[in-house]
Amino acid sequence: DAGVTQSPTHLIKTRGQHVTLRCSPISGHKSVSWYQQVLGQGPQFIFQYYEKEERGRGNFPDRFSARQFPNYSSELNVNALLLGDSALYLCASSFGQGRDTQYFGPGTRLTVL
Amino acid sequence: GQQLNQSPQSMFIQEGEDVSMNCTSSSIFNTWLWYKQDPGEGPVLLIALYKAGELTSNGRLTAQFGITRKDSFLNISASIPSDVGIYFCAGIRSGGSNYKLTFGKGTLLTVNP
Numbered sequence: 001d002a003g004v005t006q007s008p009t010h011l012i013k014t015r016g017q018h019v020t021l022r023c024s025p026i027s028g029h030k031s032v033s034w035y036q037q038v039l040g041q042g043p044q045f046i047f048q049y050y051e052k053e054e055r056g057r058g059n060f061p062d063r064f065s066a067r068q069f070p071n072y073s074s075e076l077n078v079n080a081l082l083l084g085d086s087a088l089y090l091c092a093s094s095f096g097q098g099r100d101t102q103y104f105g106p107g108t109r110l111t112v113l
Numbered sequence: 114g115q116q117l118n119q120s121p122q123s124m125f126i127q128e129g130e131d132v133s134m135n136c137t138s139s140s141i142f143n144t145w146l147w148y149k150q151d152p153g154e155g156p157v158l159l160i161a162l163y164k165a166g167e168l169t170s171n172g173r174l175t176a177q178f179g180i181t182r183k184d185s186f187l188n189i190s191a192s193i194p195s196d197v198g199i200y201f202c203a204g205i206r207s208g209g210s211n212y213k214l215t216f217g218k219g220t221l222l223t224v225n226p
Contacts, residue, residue: 004155033214042119042201042216043156056212090155097212104148104155 002027004093004105012111013081021076021108025093031055032074033102034066035090043090049074050097078110086112119202119217126192127225134200134220135186142204142215145178145185150199150219159200160187192224 005024013019025032031050035043048056049068068074072093078085088109092102118137126132136145144163148156160171162178162185169176175188185202202217 035216040218042117042203042218044216045214048212048214056207056214058213092155097207101158101161102214104157106153106155 004091004103006089006091006105006108008108009106010109010111012113014113015081015083017081017112018077018079019081019110021078021089021091021110023074023076023091023093023105025072025074025091026103029093029095029103030072031094031097031100032068032072033092033094034074034076035092036060036085037088037090037107039087046076048097055097081112083112086110117202117204117215117217119220121220122218123221123223125223125225128192128194130192132189132192132196132222133186134202135184136202136204136217137184138204138215139183140204140206141182142206143182144205144207145176146203146205146214147174147176147185147187148201148203148216150201152198156201189222192222194224194226197222197224 007022033048034046037043045058047066052068063079066076088107090107092104094100094102147159150156160176165182167178173190199219201219205214
């Protein structure tokens with residue numbers, strides 16, 4: 001079975017632009033979570049979605065938004081990009097929410113110039 | 114954002130040695146997780162702990178959920194070169210529809226053959 005897939009792999013944007021990152025969960029998984037990992041740090045939780053509803057949110061500004069589609073894939077949107085948004089954005093999927101094991105994708109490397 | 118206190122930050126050991134790392138928090142978690150991340154990849158789950166006091170093994174890896182629910186440790190016995198990577202602890206607080214996963218800053222492990 002395919003693991004969690006993310007696209008694109010790498011992305012370069014300039015300040016003020018908008019970006020959309022995409023994630024496809026493992027088949028059968030209904031929950032998707034998004035994380036931001038700045039170089040040298042652990043991942044920071046952004047959102048969790050389960051059954052197309054937001055079930056958890058980390059301490060990120062409103063410029064960050066996400067949604068989950070009926071096929072359980074998900075998009076993360078970031079508006080008005082700042083230099084500090086440069087990071088590896090990780091998506092993780094799990095069968096359910098809460099304590100279910102999360103499986104991570106390889107991430108999207110976003111560079112903001 | 115909040116992160117767990119993980120130590121040590123880095124370790125440089127000889128092949129065959131045992132390794133120990135730990136994670137502490139000022140908050141209680143109801144699940145503790147340990148992940149390993151290789152360069153250019155997403156974190157991979159090594160061990161999940163669900164009950165205070167629980168001791169769980171996965172091959173040469175052993176982890177424990179602290180009795181206070183505010184800490185956890187991971188031991189790796191008889192290290193081998195492929196153990197090289199960054200190890201992250203993570204704690205989950207979930208209740209009802211509210212979910213939050215917090216990562217530590219990571220322990221960089223280098224194994225000298």
